[in-house]
Amino acid sequence: MPILVTGGTGYIGSHTCVELLNNNHSVVIVDNLVNSNKEVVDRIEEITGKRPIFYEVDATDGEKMEEIFAEHDFDGVIHFAGLKAVGESIEKPLAYYKNNLLSTMVLMENCLKYKVNRFVFSSSATVYGDNEVPFVETMDLLPTINPYGETKVICERILTDLAKVNPDISISLLRYFNPIGAHKSGIIGELPQGIPNNLMPYITQVAKGKREKLRIFGNDYATADGTGVRDYLHVVDLAEGHVVALHKATPGVQIYNLGTGKGTSVLELVHAFEEATGVEIPYEIAERRPGDLAECYADATKIKKELGWVASRTLVDMCRDAWRFERNLE
Numbered sequence: 001m002p003i004l005v006t007g008g009t010g011y012i013g014s015h016t017c018v019e020l021l022n023n024n025h026s027v028v029i030v031d032n033l034v035n036s037n038k039e040v041v042d043r044i045e046e047i048t049g050k051r052p053i054f055y056e057v058d059a060t061d062g063e064k065m066e067e068i069f070a071e072h073d074f075d076g077v078i079h080f081a082g083l084k085a086v087g088e089s090i091e092k093p094l095a096y097y098k099n100n101l102l103s104t105m106v107l108m109e110n111c112l113k114y115k116v117n118r119f120v121f122s123s124s125a126t127v128y129g130d131n132e133v134p135f136v137e138t139m140d141l142l143p144t145i146n147p148y149g150e151t152k153v154i155c156e157r158i159l160t161d162l163a164k165v166n167p168d169i170s171i172s173l174l175r176y177f178n179p180i181g182a183h184k185s186g187i188i189g190e191l192p193q194g195i196p197n198n199l200m201p202y203i204t205q206v207a208k209g210k211r212e213k214l215r216i217f218g219n220d221y222a223t224a225d226g227t228g229v230r231d232y233l234h235v236v237d238l239a240e241g242h243v244v245a246l247h248k249a250t251p252g253v254q255i256y257n258l259g260t261g262k263g264t265s266v267l268e269l270v271h272a273f274e275e276a277t278g279v280e281i282p283y284e285i286a287e288r289r290p291g292d293l294a295e296c297y298a299d300a301t302k303i304k305k306e307l308g309w310v311a312s313r314t315l316v317d318m319c320r321d322a323w324r325f326e327r328n329l330e
C-alpha cells in the first residue's frame, strides 16, 4: 500500500521519498511545484531504481485531493507541502495561513473519510518560540513571531484535536531543527529560489562563487563566539526519521524533536565547511537579523528512547554532501 507524500519533490520530501522507496514502500507524490521541479521525480528514480507516481496538484484543492485518495489505498500520509520562508510569511500572511492550514485540513478530511490512519506532519523547532534551550517536547509552545511559525502551531493544534475524537488515528508531529546537506549521490538537495534565506545554501553559493561573501547576522549574541547557535542535522538522517516514525506509529499524538541535540555556531559551521571542502568562505559581520534567536537546539532524547532514532551523520558529512550537490548544479 502506497504512502502519500505531499511536497515530495521538495528538499526534505525528496530525500524521504528515497528512503521510503529503499524501504520497499511505494510512493505517491503530490506537489504543485511552487518551490521545486518535476525533474526531481527522475532523480529519485535514478537513485532508487523505482519511480514514484507524481501528481502536479495543489494539496489545498479538495476535489483533486479526494480523487487521489479515491484512486489509491494509502497506508499513510507524510505532509511536507507548505510554504516555509519566514520573511515572506510576514509580507504575505494570508497566503501562508491559507496554504499551510488548508492543505492540512483537506488531507485530514480525506484521511478520515478513506480511513488512512497514519499521518506524519512536518512541524518545526520554531513552535518553541524563545523557550530556554534545549527545547523539550513537553514545553508549552510560546507565541512565535511570524505567521509561518503560527501555521505550524495551529496545525499541531488542529491535528491534536482531531486525534482526540478519532482514536484509531496516529498523528506524528515531527519538529525539525535545521536540516542541511544532501543525498550522497549529489543529485538531490536544497534548491532555493533567488537569494537563499538559510545559512548552508548561502555558504555553498559563496563557495561556488555565485555570491561574493557570507554576511553573518550578528556576533554579539550571548553564545561562546557571539554568533547564533543552531542544531544542524543531515537531511538524510531526517528522512530516515520519517520512515521510523511511520513504521512505529501508534494511535494518538506523538511529538518528537528531530535534531542532534548539539548546538553549532555560525562561525563553527563556516569553519567545518572550510575543513570539509578545502574551500575558503569569505564573510563579514552584519547586523542581527530581526526575529533570530541566539540559540536553538533540541533535547533529542525522547525519539532515541522511544523510537531508537538518532541523527548519526556528522557536520563534515553535512558540509561535504551539501557542497557535492551545489557543485553538480549548472
Ligand code: NAD
Binding pocket: 006, 007, 008, 009, 010, 011, 012, 013, 030, 031, 032, 033, 034, 035, 036, 057, 058, 059, 060, 079, 080, 081, 082, 083, 084, 099, 103, 122, 123, 124, 125, 176, 177, 178, 179
Ligand atoms: P520545500 O519548499 O523544499 O518543500 C516543500 C514542497 O511543498 C515544495 O516542493 C513545494 O512545491 C510544495 N508545496 C508547497 N505548497 C504546496 C501545496 N499547496 N500543494 C502542493 N505542494 C505544495 O521545503 P522543505 O525544506 O522540504 O520543507 C518541507 C516541510 O518541512 C515544510 O512544511 C516546512 O515548513 C517544514 N520544515 C522545514 C524546515 C527546513 O529548515 N527546511 C524546518 C522545519 C520544518
Ligand code: WQD
Binding pocket: 084, 086, 123, 124, 125, 126, 177, 178, 197, 198, 199, 200, 202, 214, 215, 216, 217, 218, 227, 228, 229, 230, 266, 289, 292, 296
Ligand atoms: C541559521 C543561523 C542566522 C543566513 C530557519 C527558520 C526555521 C526553520 C529552519 C522551517 C542563524 C545565521 C543565516 C545568513 C547568517 N525552518 N545566518 N547569514 O533561522 O535557524 O531557521 O530555517 O521551519 O523556522 O527560521 O535558519 O539557516 O536561516 O539561520 O548569519 O546569510 O545562520 O542568523 O543564526 P534558522 P537559517
